[in-house]
Amino acid sequence: MILVLSRVCASFHDEGKRSSCVLKDISFSIPTGSFVSLIGPSGAGKSTLTRIILDLMPHTSGTIVRNFSRPAMVFQNYALFPWLTALQNVAFGLKMDGMPRAEREKIAREKLQEVGLEHFESHYPAALSGGQRQRVGLARALAISPDLLIMDEPFSNLDTITAEALKADLLKIWRAYGMTIFMVNHLIPDAIELSDQVLVMSARPGRIQETIAINLTRPRDTRSERFFKEVDYLTEIIRNVS
């Protein structure tokens, strides 16, 4: 297992200094090399959970076993550094590792090529479309050869065509790299199409209500009867927990 959470709770103090419980008794584990999706209603604490997993914020109680050493993240709002070009953004993590310029730029160019943006290396993020920015974000994550890739609603700001293309590329990259992917999502068909396992969260406080294994064979036919049955089943579960 690359990640194990056991009875993790998180609370915050609001402006009135009252403590409110955001996550309660979160327990799940993620097998190494798997693709796991986390879905749930808005405000369930999905993004908070990813930040706790990455140790960007503390949890109140419970245990987290992190068996990963190089996590990376792809953000819903891309989170590219606007003062850096696409190439410099992709090379950022390698620069922080102290890698020489020529070497890190070579790797960054390879990653940009992998996501189909080889001709955009000198563009600043402002000059790129939403889909292109998300691809740069993905290339930046891949550049550091992560063992765990966390994606926080990576398709939610993209149009359908761009999101479909990026999903196909993501599956190719996942197979090629053999890394573990933990994706926060709110689209049920996406979660079923991509994942080995889907965690269903409820809100206020955020809890894991169900863990569902997706046993459809890959590549998945998103128009098959079995696929629609899985979508219906998951939709019903989410309706019950909301």
Place this chain on the structure above:
Amino acid sequence: MIRSVTHLQSGAWHRAHLIRHKRAWLIMACVVIVMSLLAASGYFSGVDWLLLGNAVLHTTYRLAIAYGIALALGISIALLVGWSPFSDTLFPFFDILQNIPSFALIPLFIYFFGYTSQMIILFAVSSILWPILFAVLTAIKNAHRDLSDAATIFGARGLRRIQYYLAPLSFPAMLTGSIVGIAIGWESVIGAEIIVNSITGFGTFISSASMSGVNHATTAGILVILVIVFVINRIVWAPLLSESAKRYAE
């Protein structure tokens, strides 16, 4: 007096600023034409241009030094406070400090440094510092959380966070803070020179010209300062704002 600037990191702000610069060219062309006409009509015949040039040079020199010190100090403090876990605690403290009127503190500066050029420079530093400090600090505090998380995840931790994340993040804010700071700096340096009144400088020049009734010299001095401010804007700030708008546009 504007003492602090809430930094807007949008491209729209920068574009609007660039349009204002184009308008400034027109106004400046009018000023130059008026100056030429006045000079041709003999209005400035009694003006000691050498004395005025020397005075403006001294004032500009003091302002440049004060700005350099304030920039280094303001950015350093803002980056260290923004980087530290105590930024939320320290922010209100600076907010109170920046609300103290600079000229209310001038007796303190005179007490410690006397009626000297150093006093004028340090007094100007105390005025220029706040817009820069607050602009940079506000930019750091208002940065999108995801951007901050991305910097952490991809390795910009510890002191490297200042160099590779906080400093470039706050560059547009440093520019806007500097523009406001320099404007306040002119006021402070000239005002302090008028108060000291026994030192070479533009403040002393217009003060003595006004008192002795040589209004032509005062007019000439004001027009010269206008031209200098305009030239600095065109040569320094406009290209930097243009580059900033290109890089930092949303």
